Amino acid sequence: MYSLINVFSLWAIPVFISFVLTYGWYKRVQVYETFVEGAKGGLVTTIKILPHLVAMMVSITLFRESGALDILLQAMKPVLHILHIPSEIVPLALLRPLSGTGSLAITTDLIAQFGPDSMIGRLASTMQGSTDTTFYVLTVYFGAVGIKNGLYALKVGLWSDLIGVVASLVVVSYIFS
Secondary structure, eight states, X not given: OHHHHHHHHHHHHHHHXXXXXXXXXXXXXXXXXXXXXXXXXXXXXXXXXXXXXXXXXXHHHHHHHTTHHHHHHHHHHHHHHHHTOOGGGHHHHHHTTTOHHHHHHHHHHHHHHHOTTSHHHHHHHHHHHHOOOHHHHIIIIIHHHXXXXXXXXXXXXXXXXXXXXXXXXXXXXXXXX
């Protein structure tokens, strides 16, 4: 069984590419020209989203490096203690809607510090997979296509992130306590 999985893994991409090329030939599509046009469109999109991406990354870096995150955590400690929420996980919960890379770095640090099978490690992993980079998505993709009013998408995204954080806390606490 293991060798069958390896064979499938090795041949999946070449078979898929061959299928696309054969199907394109069958439908009389000029595959190379279509590919080049798609690559041009991807490059244009990349150039459009670059300013939004840079602005978001600078903002996140300023928030973390200025000490604002630490001040916020200090202010939240009494409430976190009452709710039995580990304060170590709060930077991940706050940064996840802003940055996938930043939140992944925090998750990696938490797992390295506490271990993957610790309560914090499991909670960080579950939270990383249960939430999304709402502000990043809205800033980059809405900015790239020119959507000016993303208020409803912002509300839904942030509520979804909050539900993901709470569900992570509840499920991990219930399963692993």
